Amino acid sequence: MQQIADDRALDENVTAGALSQQQSEAREALLKHLVSGGDERLDCDPMSGLNMYGYGPVPRPGDLAFGSSTASTISAGAFAAVESYYAGLVRDMEAGPATAVYDREIARVRDDLLRLLGLNQTSQPRVDAILATSGTDIHLFSAALLAGEDERSLMTITLMGNETGSGVMTASAGRHFMSRVSSEQTVAKGEELRPGDATRNTTIAVRNKDGSLRADSEVEEELRGLIELARAAGLRCLLVVTDVSKTSLLAPSLGTVMRLKERFGTVLDIMIDACQFRLSAATIRAYLAHGFMVAVTGSKFLAGPIFSGALLCPLQMSERFKRRALPAALADYCGKAEWPEGWAARDILSERANLGLLLRWKAALFELERFVGIPEDRVIAVLSAFAEAVSHRFASDPVFEPLQSRPLDRRELSGASSVSRWDEIPSIFSFYLRNLGDGAMLTATEMAAAYKDLAVEGAEAASVRLGQPVRCADFGDVPASALRICLSAPLVVRACKSEEALAVLIAQAMTVLDRTAEAAGRQRGASNAEEIRRSA
DSSP, X not given: OHHHHHXXXXXXXXXXXXXXXXHHXXXXXXXXXXXXXXXXXXXXXXXXXXXXXXXXXXOOTTSXXXXXXXXXXXXXXXXXXXXXXXXXXXXXXXXXXXXXXXHHHXXXXXXXXXXXXXXSOTTSOOOEEEEESSHHHHHHHXXXXXXXXXXXXEEEEEEOGGGSOTTHHHHHXXXXXXXXXXXXXXXXXXXXXXXXXXXXXXXXXXXXXXXXXXXXXXXXXXXXXXXXXXHHTTOEEEEEXXXXXXXXXXXXXXXXXXXHHXXXXXXXXXXXXXXXXXXXXXXXXXXXXXXXXXXXXXXXXXXXOSOOEEEEEOHHHXXXXXXXXXXXXXXXXXXXXGSOTTOGGGGGOOOOXXXXXXXXXXXXXXXXXXXXXXXXHHHXXXXXXXXXXXXXXXXXXXTEEEOOOOOOOOHHHHOSOOOOOGGGSXXXXXXXXXXXXXXXXXXXXXXXXXXXXXXXXXXXXOOEEEEXXXXXXXXXXXXXXXXXXXXXXXXXXXXXXXXXXXXXXXXXXXXXXXHHHHHHHHHHHHHHHHHHHHHO
């Protein structure tokens, strides 16, 4: 009980505490940095203070925050830690060259990330980490590093964008995916980074048109055919495996991935898109041990502010990449210090300090350090209780129709291990909404309206933050989307403190679902009224 009270006191101190003029000016500078050093997705509306995802740089402790599959607002604890860190950073930069201070601090971020994942221990092969402003940037970087490695052109294979990110397919084709980059330079969206690389992207669907899952064997056959055609055409391939997707899928299956890698050998490279960061350190280490690159971000499960990303490269990939020159256009995306020492890629990059990236990663690492400090059996207990409560609600309440999913099976990584890991338990739960009046599912348009309705903070009701609707099915000729209720590392950490804290978490989740069911009724009522108006 005391710990919950302490958490609330911290929330109030950060968001409502009186500040001196000097403190107020320092905080204003910090807030500007937290939304700097990225692309236009970071831009905040001057009236609402929120970005295109509906989030800003200021803690919002009153929100019912269950939308970490999309984004999160920085927690009060992380904000306090970053604010204290920023004060020291400013002093250091006033005393010496700013870029030298940034180089030192971003190197510490890299080292801390690898340390918290149990990497680069004395007896382990070295893992390098490229830091990036977003997960989509990582897809662009990996395509740029692999394209032109030899005389063969590159083909990247990704999941359809509705399960990954809206810009992933464009970035994976080696093209600018937004109109502005972290250096504030404008670019031509859709244009090749390096004309002539001829990188191409193809996508594969893991769901049928009705939202049901395709059979693993069917997906594997399609992938095998694509890679066979690419090999026959003299291409090399990068297969992006998503663990996990927006709707908590591990796709394609690891059995499929291992068989494809064995069949195609050096024609095929593998990158694990773990940008949701819903993986244990042990799972990440296992992927790297197989020679797979791993992409992570700090803004999904870790609930750091958007954007912060990293591409983890095992030794065999580092040895290939360190000699690769980058397209000149990438110099606008990143600075020298964000790439590992000794890599040729650094040669075209400037000594540029991206304080926004540094501060956002500090917030994410604050949350990661707290999370990895909790005994795994306690994390498993919280995740299991939450999954049971949400699944029971979906099964017993006809308003909710769960989107089909499947167990997270990673036995191919380490054999039939009897050791349970927290990442085997889903932390994203996707669902459609049903109108109880006529039994019809809400349309994609109605789901989007319900999502926005829930996010509005009222005088007597907190803002409800769910994962944005994912366009994943057609019911007949009507487009359908699924909303998502998710756990984040800060929610798990708080719930692990006591049985009472866990009960509070589950009660809040049930309140979120109550409010969501009410919003579903309002949206269908509004749609019916609009139809009557149009027919009048």
